[in-house]
Amino acid sequence: MRVVVVGAGLAGLAATCRLIDRGHDVVLVERTRLVGGKATSFTVDGVEVDNGQHVHLGCCTDYLDFVRSLGMSDALWNQRRFEVTVLRREGRPSRLFATRGLPPALSLLPSFAAYAPLRLAAKLEVVRGLRSAGETPGPGETFAAWLRRHGQGRAAIDGFWELFVVPALNGRLDEVAAADALFVIRTAFTGHPDAARIGWSRVPLARIAEAAAARAGSVRLRSGVVALLDDGGDVHGVRCNDGEEIVGDAVVLAVPPARAAAILGDPTRYGVTGLDRFQSRAIVDVHLWFDAAVDIGFAAIVGSPVQWVFEKQPGYLCCSLSAADTVVGRPEADLVELCHGELTAVLPRLGSARLVRGAVTRDPEATFIPAPGLHRPGSTTSRPNLAIAGAWTATGWPATMESAVRSGRAAADVLANAPRRATRELETARG
Known part of the structure; x- marks a missing residue:
């Protein structure tokens, strides 16, 4: 044909x-x-940047096979195990990671026990929620409604659920289907640890x-x-x-x-x-170049419009803002200032680094709302x-x-x- x-x-x-x-x-x-x-x-001020921070997981089998079929396996980087640094304004950073040798459903528990953004009561709420992630949600149920039905308080939502579901679905918890959110949760937290290994393109x-x-x-x-x-x-x-x-x-x-x-x-x-x-939602990515390496790899930020930050190269940070309809139209200088302020608030050592330049890429209709x-x-x-x-x-x-x-x-x-x-x-x- x-x-x-x-x-x-x-x-x-x-x-x-x-x-x-x-x-x-x-x-x-x-x-x-x-x-x-x-x-x-595409090129922004002489520097080639992606039009968004696109990540893949170890379970993205078709995408990984597609890239391999092009002879470009070396272009992809993947974690050896699932691991995420979580930053916040007050207190030390925390890490969530999969522990080898434990059953898949228990691999995150050791690191979650020491997860500083949540107190014990909120952690127990999250654990109960994760144990219910395999159930079938009600017809027409949003994820926010599902969380309420399973006794998830504000702290658990802000410090855990929003951190992972909003960027994954590019939508607010009160507008995305519980079924789609639970697919994300099962993939990242209750399935095989290798399935949730995060990666991105080196090129x-x-x-x-x-x-x-x-x-x-x-x-x-x-x-x-x-x-x-x-x-x-x-x-x-x-x-x-x-x-x-x-x-x-x-x-x-x-x-x-x-x-x-x-x-x-x-x-x-x-x-x-x-x-x-x-219907669609916007994604904004703010690219910041500093005169020194920050050495964070990539991290999530609690309670911030910047859900994720990636150190693409030493000193080059990409801040990702999902469900960003309220900020997508703001001037570039405002967005650069916003993200610079958010980063220095959670990374005090960044205060000694000089911001060399910033740029913004934005997609007003990045993805559909599930x-x-x-x-x-x-x-x-x-x-x-x-x-x-x-x-x-x-x-x-x-x-x-x-x-x-x-x-x-x-x-x-x-x-x-x-x-x-x-x-x-x-x-x-x-x-």
Whole structure:
């Protein structure tokens, strides 16, 4: 087949590579000048930075396999065991880590017993909550409601649950589904310790995306797709905003819900519903360069708009603010000052380091909110040669790089049995 893949984010790139591996020809069409979508990088004041701090876990098997298949295993770094430093304004830092040799469900207990941000009563609340994480939540239940139902007080929520669930789902606890939050908790804290090992890319994310895009037969950048070529039977290509028509035997739409709806015109005609129910939240990343190494690796911060901070290189810190709709529009200088102040409050030794420069990357519509009752469509449509992909589709995962790769591979598999009319016959018929 000749397949047109619309969207060069991770979902579209994963679909492209899977199709190429199966012997098909791919035309990759992307409306921007960059490949990688939300997992790319670009130059800010002469320095290449990622457009967000993207981490993966040891359980992200499809994403890790995708990167390995590109010959870029060395580009990834992973912890040897799950370990997180937790910072706070008052008191010493704490570490949560998995202890080898203990059953998976007990591996965090030794470090949690010494976890300074919580007193004993709050720790016992968290332990009771973790023991209930395997249950099925009520229909339409938010995670905030689930926490209340399981007796979680304010201290336990602020000092533990918010710290991990808000960044993972990019949403407030009162707006995300309990089922999605419990998936995160089971993965990070009650499953196998290796599953929660945190990692990230040693190279700019654009290098991974470029390696995947290079496998396509053709790549069209700055080409926005506005409609499908549809004769009422099979889909046989796409129309771009400049009027160009790209013909193919099958199409993968690997774009966000609103764009997918616009391209489909009438989504219900293709058996796709609910695209108008997706709502998004912003993510802001503030990049700070100091004249000295801080030596923190990465850490979480209790009670701060900065949930996580990563030392990408000695002296280069990236502060990640999730569910950041209230600050995404603030001027760059304000955000740099905000994060600098938050860091110096929890890292007193940073006060002797000089801030050399700062920069901000922001995505007002970074990920969708996994709200209770939200229907996430699968890869299939009513047309056998049209599939959809994206981290927002029904992969069983939150909106992550793992979800994006799984969705792209699933869309490619959907097209395995699509009609294989020759492209030249379609072009002749349209001529």
